[in-house]
Amino acid sequence: xxxxxxxxxxxxxxxxxxxxxFFERHAELLANVRISHPHGQRAVSLQERQAxxxxxxxxxxxxKIIEMIRNGQENVAIADRLHRWTLALMLTRDxxxxxxxxxxxxxxxxxxxxxxxxxxxxDPGHALAPFAAEVSADVKTFVGSxxxxxxxxxxxxxxxxxxxxxxxSLALVPLTAGSPGEPFGxxxxxxxxxxxxxxxxxxxxxxxxxxxxxxxxxxxxDADPHADAKPH
Numbered sequence: 001x002x003x004x005x006x007x008x009x010x011x012x013x014x015x016x017x018x019x020x021x022f023f024e025r026h027a028e029l030l031a032n033v034r035i036s037h038p039h040g041q042r043a044v045s046l047q048e049r050q051a052x053x054x055x056x057x058x059x060x061x062x063x064k065i066i067e068m069i070r071n072g073q074e075n076v077a078i079a080d081r082l083h084r085w086t087l088a089l090m091l092t093r094d095x096x097x098x099x100x101x102x103x104x105x106x107x108x109x110x111x112x113x114x115x116x117x118x119x120x121x122x123d124p125g126h127a128l129a130p131f132a133a134e135v136s137a138d139v140k141t142f143v144g145s146x147x148x149x150x151x152x153x154x155x156x157x158x159x160x161x162x163x164x165x166x167x168x169s170l171a172l173v174p175l176t177a178g179s180p181g182e183p184f185g186x187x188x189x190x191x192x193x194x195x196x197x198x199x200x201x202x203x204x205x206x207x208x209x210x211x212x213x214x215x216x217x218x219x220x221x222d223a224d225p226h227a228d229a230k231p232h
Contacts, residue, residue, distance in 0.1 A: 116162035
């Protein structure tokens with residue numbers, strides 16, 4: 001006994017790890033050694049315990065695969081909706097109808113409860129349109145400060161008043177043209193659900209929506225907004 005008193009469990013584990021042939025030489029141990037089952041009071045063999053571990057690992061991998069498939073299907077569905085929305089914009093020939101088509105199809109394709117829009121520096125021919133209604137300097141300054149869409153609770157944003165009903169959460173998507181981009185409008189999406197748009201959500205998809213909307217709506221802008229300031 002004195003020869004093994006200094007041996008620790010780690011020593012035994014290291015020995016078995018460094019001598020994989022041990023259980024080949026003593027195969028009967030695998031069947032005879034019993035350990036407690038993690039989900040019950042009964043004892044099981046090492047082989048049964050290993051099988052349980054493998055089954056648990058397989059179940060975990062299956063769940064990950066199912067989640068990957070579900071995410072892939074959702075991404076395909078979103079891409080299809082974005083494609084249909086983009087087509088609707090491209091097929092709109094009358095510039096005057098473009099803002100309404102953009103908002104209507106956006107609400108329809110992505111099940112958005114409310115959506116609104118304001119543009120500035122528009123062509124004089126659209127100056128009386130609802131989407132060209134005057135916005136405050138604060139809104140324009142705020143849009144100019146955004147380098148990505150804003151998502152969060154409605155804390156009294158002026159843009160929320162562009163919507164027909166009260167909303168609890170908002171997504172504010174800047175519209176820009178030129179390089180570097182200069183803001184010329186704001187797209188606002190609203191929901192009565194306070195968790196629909198949160199500060200923690202990703203904004204990559206909304207950025208794509210903003211890029212497509214900006215490209216489509218840029219045809220409504222004044223080709224030379226500073227013409228009145230030029231000397232005659």
